[in-house]
Amino acid sequence: MILLGFVLAGLAALVHVFIFWMESLAWTSERARRTFGTGTVQEAEATRELAFNQGFYNLFLAIAVVLGITFYAAGHHAVGATLVFTGAGSMAAAALVLFLSSPDKRGAALKQGVVPALGVAALAVGLLV
Template sequence: MVIAGLILAGVAALVHVFIFYLESIAWTSDLARRIFGTGTVEQASAQKELAFNQGFYNLFLAITAGVGIVLYTWGETVAGSTLVFVGSGSMTAASLVLLVSSPDKASAAAKQGVAPALAVIALAVGLSF
């Protein structure tokens, strides 16, 4: 179960790196505007500064989980699992905030929150035995 948790955390980290890319680098692109429903380039430009900052939050969560995965595989199980729990748990919490604050974005919340939630559960179960 630990390996499943680490793989799920890795998938969640990759998703959050992609979200970082969309929010901080490609915010006004056709792809980002289509995914986030920001409308025209002008409308997206008005939100660009906020999206840029938010993208870095997603990147830092991905880095936290990624470093945790690496440390765990190097035998630093306590530090590694702690970072995976922090990164994945924060991703899960952020998806719940999105779901509660904007129920119409349930699909987006699921896309960003299911993998890290399953990672937390699998890692917790794996470490319990």
């Protein structure tokens, strides 16, 4: 179960690196505007600074997960598990906030939150058994 937790958390980290790229580096692109519903280039420009900052939050969560997996693999189990729980747990919590606060974005919330939540659950079960 620990391995499954790390695989799921690692997949979630990859998704969050992609979200970072979309929000921080490609925010005004057609794909990002379509994905996030910002419409025109002008509308995307108006929120570019907010998206840039938010993208880095996603990147830092992904880094925490990757570092956690690395530390755990190096034998530092407490540090590694803590980092994975923090990174993936924050991903799942942020998705829950989006799900509850924006009914029109529930699909996006599920896409970004289910995998890290399952990763946290699998890791917790694996560590308890």
